[in-house]
Amino acid sequence: MLTLALFLAGPESRAATDEANRQFRTGSTAFQAGDYARALDAFEVALASGMSGPAVHFNIGVAAYRLGDYLRAEAAFQEVARTSSMAALAYYNLGLVANARGDSTAATEWFAKVEPATTDERLRALAASRLAELQPQSQPPLPPRPWVGFAAFGLGHDDNVALVSDANVLGITDSEDNFADLQLALSTPLSDAWRVDGGLLYTDYQDLDTFDQLSTYAGARYRWTRGDWRNDAGLRLGYSLLDGSGFESRQTLSVQTRRGLMPDVELRGRYRFHHIDGLNEFSGLSGLRHEAGAAINWTRARWNIDVGYRFEIADYDDAALSATRHEVRADVERAIDNDWTVLLEASLRHSDYDADVNGAEDRTELALSVTRALSARWRLAVRHAYSENQADLPDFDYRGNRFSAGVEATF
Incomplete structure (x- = not known):
């Protein structure tokens, strides 16, 4: 008989109202008394009364699962998966839900995502056991997969192709063209602390x-924890x-850290040092660049909001x-339902050039993305990005639109 791995029983948000905490x-x-219908109703009221964070969603998922309301349970555990520290547990329970619905393919995909997402050996063992149960008796169990990957392919149109790369390097053009994009990334651990990464990005224009x-x-990358801070270099x-x-060619050294301020709020900081060698006619790009920044991420119900600042010195x-x-x-992301997500991105960058003759620039970028999940691994994505640069030198004023549509996969 399938059971869920954990029930979170404590109030989770200082910002929750007294009514929300009482309902929780x-x-x-x-x-605990086995009245799952009443429990689900109370947790739903706690959520509606302002309680946020993964625990209330997890408990909704547990109660809904016990009542056989697998659609509600799936939606709740999808919300839990947005919190990185609980993602593996959410994947495991999503596998249980899919298995209870008779979807062994989806269950296998969810259970397979547990192992690379956690160092909890007990949870890994539970997921491996479920995977073994789902394999046909004539086949051996799936071996554990220590790596994770991402792939994306898209087609699109750019009405100002120079914006694809740094306009200061490539020059300004109003040329339009269609393009194809391919992105691949792979990450695998060497130990609990060490991980290696690699990737490829390719853009091919039809005519230009x-x-x-x-x-x-x-x-x-090397990862370590000190107190409430999770770090990597x-x-x-x-x-x-x-x-x-x-x-x-570029060599980049990075250090970043993060910690939770509240159950639904996370603070991040990062510093990156780049040593760049410009090649061929781009030798002027050779030099050093420093970047430092901070960001706050807030997750509540179906909302995910990320706000950040970055400072850069390029020599x-x-x-x-x-x-x-x-x-x-x-960045403001909103899950519409179990499958659809909308993301709005906005940024404003101010540049002061060392050469006085160049003056200053202000670049605004806006983007809207809509994605639809096809399965636990695959999704469709459509994106429109708008850029506008206002410069002291009129020759560097430009606007551009970039449209793209494609598929993305995690594996």
Whole structure:
């Protein structure tokens, strides 16, 4: 008989109202007494009264599962999966829900996602056991997969192709063209602390081959925890081609940290140092770049809001490209239902160039994305991005629109 791995029984948010906390306690008491219908009602009221964070969604999922309301349970555990520290547990329970609905394919996919998402050996063992049960008796169990990957392919149209890369390098053009994008990424652990990453990004234009781009990277990260802070430091090597010729090689050292401020609020900080070698006619790009930034992420019910600031100092061999930049951004994501998600991205970047003749620039970017989940691994994505640059030099004023549609997969 299938059971769920955990029941979270404590109030989870200091910001929740007294009524929300009271309903949460009522639901916990009812659940312990086996009155799952009353428990579900109470947890739903707690959610509607302002309680947020993963625990209330998890308890809704548990109660709904016990009542056989698998659609509600699935929606609740999908919300839990948005919290990285509980993602593996949510995947496991989503596998239980899918199995209870008779969807062994989806159940297998969810259970397979548990192992790379956690270091909890007990949870890994539970997921491996479920995977073994789902395999036909004539086949051996699926071996554990220590790596995770991402792939995306899309087609689109760009009405100002120069915006695809740094306009200061490539120059401004009003040329329009269609394009195809391919992105691949892979990450695998070497130990509990060490992980290696690699990836490839390729953009191919239908007519303007001059702007075709290929970038590859590989690196390693070390992760550790100190108190409430989760940290990692990494080194990445990258190489880029433009129209088949060398564009730049780059070495990047990064340090980042994060911690939870409340159950539904996370603070992040990051510093990155880039050593860049411009290749061929792009030798002016050779130099150093420093980036430092901070961001706050807030997750509540079906909302996910991320707000951040980034400071950059770029010192290149070509003073006309060297600049100091400030950027603020905000990403607002809303899950419409179990399958559909809408994401709005907005950013404003101010640049002061070292060469006085260049003056300053303000670039605004807005993007709207709509995605639809096809399965636990696959989804469709449609995106429209708008860019506008206002510069002291009129020659560098531009606007651009970029449309794309494609498929994405995690594996």
